Amino acid sequence: MTEVRHKQIRFWSGVAFLLAVITGLIVGGVKIQEYLQDAQRAPVQVVDFSGDFSHVNVTRLERLIRQSQPGSFFALDVNEVYKLVEAQPWVYRASVRKQWPNTLKIYLVEQQPVAQWNDDFLLNPYGETFNASADDLGLPKLFGPGGSEKTALEGYNAMQSLLATTAMPIAEMSLSERFAWQIQLENGIELNLGRQEFIDRLQRFIDVYPLLAKQPKAVKYVDLRYDTGLAVGWQEAEDEKS
Known part of the structure; x- marks a missing residue:
């Protein structure tokens, strides 16, 4: 009986020890989780922006990041921050x-605007639109x-x-629904x-412009939609004064 009782004591002692270990692990896990979630114990103290940018407002962007991720350094979701940053108008990558x-280190590649598109968007060098102001x-x-x-x-x-090479840059360009080109210098x-052949037609204008510039009236428009030759509209005196 004594041996049986000793076995029972050892068994229940083992059970009690195992329960104590499990309880300790659970309590420890909860404490660790609380610690990791505690922004005061492990805050994100520095948001470090790098890259070549001039339009991105990093002060505003940092504020948005801290508002969307108010927890600790450990709880901060890098993927969510990435989505938020790339959603900003002036951020390309x-x-x-x-x-x-x-x-938190953030490297920015800024959008490079090359043109306005339909008075609504900007175009980057790849022909991609983005919604920002660059008046x-x-x-x-x-x-x-x-x-x-x-x-x-x-x-x-x-x-x-x-x-x-002509000192006549394009100020405005229109492409119609039928893909006809018009430009204003x-x-x-x-x-x-x-x-068709809009590049060849533009070269024709460049070739003939020195002769047009010598005329007493200023050129208003040139229609180059001909296989050879062109049609010229001249500014009237009232147009020149205005």
């Missing part, structure tokens, strides 16, 4: 990572049907390259280039 013990940048204005952003930008770049001259 971003990377986000934690750095022990209290820093003070003096960007050219491009217009066209939805989905034609890349085509319009490629056409603009090709024509602008051709005009680079910064000197006010309007060019109707039509749908």
Whole structure:
């Protein structure tokens, strides 16, 4: 009986010990979780922005990050911060990572605006639209049907390259539903280039412009939608005064 009782005592002692261990692990886990969630014990003290940017308001962005992730360094969700940062209008790409013990490091690649699109959006060099304001940048204005952003930008770049040596940059360009090209130069001259061979037609204008510039009246528009030749509209005296 004594041996049986000793076995029972050892068994229940083992059970009690196991329960104590399990209880300790549970309590310890809860305490650790509470500690990790406690922003005062492990706060994100530094949000470090890097990269080449001038339009991104990092002060405002840091405030948004702290409002959306008010917990501790350990509880902060890097993926959520990444989504928030890349949703900002002027951010093209971003990377986000934690750095022990209290820093959130964010690298930003800023959007590079090259043109205004339909008076609603900006275009980056890849023909992608983004919703931001750049009225003070003096960007050219491009217009066209939805989905034609890349085509319009490629056409603009090709024509602008051709005009680079003429001191007549493009101020505004329109691409119609039928993909006919019209441009207005910064000197006010309007060019109707039509749908086909618009680069060759623009070169024709460049070749003949020195002769047009010698005329007593200033050029108002030039219609180049002809296989050969062109049609010229001249400014009247009232137009020149205005």
